Amino acid sequence: MWRLSKCTYSCSWCLYLAAVSCAERGLRSHLLLRGEQPEVLTGYNLVSTMYGNVQYVPRSRYANREEMLRTYADLVAGDDGSVLWVKDIVEGLEATDVAKMDDLSSSKTSRRKVLIVNEGAGDALALLGMFRLVQYLSQDHLLGKTKPVRFVVDAGTGTTTVGLGVAAMCLGLPWEINAVMLADTLENYKRHEDRLIAEFTRQFPASVFCSSLDMNHMIKWVDRQHPRKFGKVLEGEVEMCQKIAQETGVLVDPMYTLAAWEIAAELVQDEKSSIVVMLHTGGTLGMFGLAQRYKSCFTNLKD
Structure with a gap:
């Protein structure tokens, strides 16, 4: 080495x-x-x-x-x-x-x-880290291995989404991954998904993980509630992040995690048989940069 x-x-x-x-x-x-x-x-x-x-x-x-x-x-x-x-x-x-x-x-x-x-x-090697996360979350005292779970994750490159799907399928978990598309088209996200899976099966023997990888029913690529060009913050979104933080203690940001929060909240309203889990991917330090770009959104926040 x-x-x-x-x-x-x-x-x-x-x-x-x-x-x-x-x-x-x-x-x-x-x-x-x-x-x-x-x-x-x-x-x-x-x-x-x-x-x-x-x-x-x-x-x-x-x-x-x-x-x-x-x-x-x-x-x-x-x-x-x-x-x-x-x-x-x-x-x-x-x-x-x-x-x-x-x-x-x-x-x-x-x-x-x-x-x-x-x-x-954005390479197949990164998917191994998601195996660790899924193995941890599927422990009996957490989400378990038998209950249906609907995950929601904000998708930048989409690598985290594919990693969750591959790991859940290989471990035989009844999970569904809802990926909120932030930075690209459905066609390009699907192309990225196919490339990662092809790399993964080539780099790691299929017998080690699972015999086949068909993500069609495992991963659902969805539009964010308010589509826009990546990097743009819409009016009222910073105030929404503040409201969520004050009411729940969860800090989301308008660039990434707010999109996942909105879809997760929507799924919860209609879901009766499955657990809905939002995977918080981070991004909160990015609020500092947004505060420089969108000064009025932050200076007008109410106490």
């Missing part, structure tokens, strides 16, 4: 967690954020800067994510370095890559190795 000296990540509200993990293991992280640097760093922008080397990438260049990541990683690696994607480790290196890595390991001057983690950890 070869030890990484650097990791490169693309924009995600959870990337600071990866930066923390890298710092704990002595790895240097490069965090690529879409858009312009805020005048005052707060929230994820501030925390990410404390842990990693943050670079703001113009939106036009960020649009082609893989090319942007690879270009930056090549720059970090330099002429004598090597660049890999996370999925390369799982799927196995080509013979030429193995030889190259061996040469690097034996060299005293050429030891820079760069690993790219895609946006939203």
